[in-house]
Amino acid sequence: MRSNSYTLIFTSLITIFFGFLLSVAATSLKPRQDINIEIDMKKNILGALGIEPKNSGKWSIDEVQKVYKENIVGIVLDKDGYETDKDPKNIDADKDMNFFPIYIHKTNDNINGYVIPISGKGLWSTLYGYFAIEPDCETAKGITFYKHGETPGLGGEVEKKWFQDNFKGKKFIDGNNTLVGIQVVKGSVDKSSKEAYRQVDGISGATITSKGLEVFLKEDLAKYQAYFNLNKEAIG
Amino acid sequence: MALLSKKSKEAFKDPLMASNPISLQVLGICSALAVTVQVQTAVVMTLAVIAVLAASNTTISLLRNKIPGKVRIIIQLSVIATLVIVIDQILKAYMYDMSRQLSVFIALIITNCIVMGRAEAFAMQNNPKDSFLDGVGNGLGYGGILISVAVFREFLGNGSVYGVQIVPETLYSYGYENMGLMVLAPGAFVILGLIVWLHRIFAGIEAE
Numbered sequence: 001m002r003s004n005s006y007t008l009i010f011t012s013l014i015t016i017f018f019g020f021l022l023s024v025a026a027t028s029l030k031p032r033q034d035i036n037i038e039i040d041m042k043k044n045i046l047g048a049l050g051i052e053p054k055n056s057g058k059w060s061i062d063e064v065q066k067v068y069k070e071n072i073v074g075i076v077l078d079k080d081g082y083e084t085d086k087d088p089k090n091i092d093a094d095k096d097m098n099f100f101p102i103y104i105h106k107t108n109d110n111i112n113g114y115v116i117p118i119s120g121k122g123l124w125s126t127l128y129g130y131f132a133i134e135p136d137c138e139t140a141k142g143i144t145f146y147k148h149g150e151t152p153g154l155g156g157e158v159e160k161k162w163f164q165d166n167f168k169g170k171k172f173i174d175g176n177n178t179l180v181g182i183q184v185v186k187g188s189v190d191k192s193s194k195e196a197y198r199q200v201d202g203i204s205g206a207t208i209t210s211k212g213l214e215v216f217l218k219e220d221l222a223k224y225q226a227y228f229n230l231n232k233e234a235i236g
Numbered sequence: 237m238a239l240l241s242k243k244s245k246e247a248f249k250d251p252l253m254a255s256n257p258i259s260l261q262v263l264g265i266c267s268a269l270a271v272t273v274q275v276q277t278a279v280v281m282t283l284a285v286i287a288v289l290a291a292s293n294t295t296i297s298l299l300r301n302k303i304p305g306k307v308r309i310i311i312q313l314s315v316i317a318t319l320v321i322v323i324d325q326i327l328k329a330y331m332y333d334m335s336r337q338l339s340v341f342i343a344l345i346i347t348n349c350i351v352m353g354r355a356e357a358f359a360m361q362n363n364p365k366d367s368f369l370d371g372v373g374n375g376l377g378y379g380g381i382l383i384s385v386a387v388f389r390e391f392l393g394n395g396s397v398y399g400v401q402i403v404p405e406t407l408y409s410y411g412y413e414n415m416g417l418m419v420l421a422p423g424a425f426v427i428l429g430l431i432v433w434l435h436r437i438f439a440g441i442e443a444e
Contacts, residue, residue, distance in 0.1 A: 029329040036332035
């Protein structure tokens with residue numbers, strides 16, 4: 001049996017040593033991890049807009065940076081829809097309730113679309129993604145999810161292409177310029193229904209994920225209506 | 237003198253078949269269920285566990301005569317936790333997509349019974365070389381089962397293996413469907429149960 005003081009000294013030394021090792025590892029890898037997170041975000045924004053990498057179907061870090069820089073402008077809106085001088089990077093969605101980041105897809109001053117971050121509860125988890133909108137400010141251009149904990153094969157289908165392609169061309173604004181959101185129906189959309197313009201095919205076995213998505217998508221879109229209305233007035 | 241003594245060889249070979257940590261000792265089951273939907277995640281998980289096991293066994297074996305008996309579990313735990321966090325950080329920096337898919341399961345290697353079990357049962361009594369081999373062997377034994385389960389689950393559940401489509405499109409057009417059960421945790425239970433059963437039959441192990 002060793003003495004108490006030996007035990008104390010030994011454990012202290014071990015703790016200090018491993019603590020030091022961990023902080024070295026964490027600080028030296030931090031810059032690379034931050035780049036990964038940034039690249040991932042940019043990839044998702046581009047993905048929502050339907051922008052694909054040029055060669056081989058895979059993004060390289062440089063290509064993402066270049067394409068993003070050439071095409072996307074990120075701004076932050078206040079709750080009345082006016083642009084502020086804030087940087088989207090510094091907006092924390094959980095704290096800054098009155099500021100909304102939006103990413104504008106521009107080529108030579110022509111607006112090709114908008115991307116907004118979306119998030120909300122599904123069945124098991126909070127889903128995070130991006131929703132792309134056509135320049136008319138009322139038609140969906142695409143949707144992506146980059147983080148969720150839904151059941152693979154059921155709610156997890158939200159990350160599949162067939163489900164996401166579903167949204168393209170659907171409108172979330174009705175004829176009276178009211179926000180109606182996009183409805184996720186059970187089974188397939190009845191093409192003859194007059195609601196079909198705002199409906200997408202649901203995922204069988206994932207009713208709660210689908211309903212959750214429907215609700216939070218509408219809530220998130222509502223935050224940007226002021227801005228979209230200003231835009232529409234400007235276009236005339 | 238042979239490169240490896242008989243004892244070293246046993247330390248490496250036993251866990252592969254005769255005392256496989258998953259199928260015979262039934263340790264490390266939770267991650268075997270969770271990360272075996274795809275072969276690729278199973279492979280990365282295997283590599284991470286081998287790295288942690290080998291490094292933790294070696295470190296603890298080096299310290300084994302210095303570690304005070306009454307705090308040995310805590311010391312083992314801090315060695316293991318440190319290694320796991322370092323590996324988690326490295327994955328986040330260099331294999332970001334993979335680290336997202338493996339999510340909490342890398343961090344949960346800390347509580348993987350195999351790692352702690354080998355530290356306490358083997359590394360505390362043996363020299364660093366044998367402990368290292370024991371760690372690699374157990375990691376491979378764990379990984380072998382993990383990857384076998386993943387091959388079945390990905391093939392039956394997705395029609396692919398290691399991301400390569402195996403079931404041809406034409407078969408789907410004739411009405412073949414992927415087995416949804418396989419991508420859920422119960423699918424892993426069924427496959428793992430069958431593997432454990434088969435392994436025990438071939439290893440000639442009767443009821444305990």
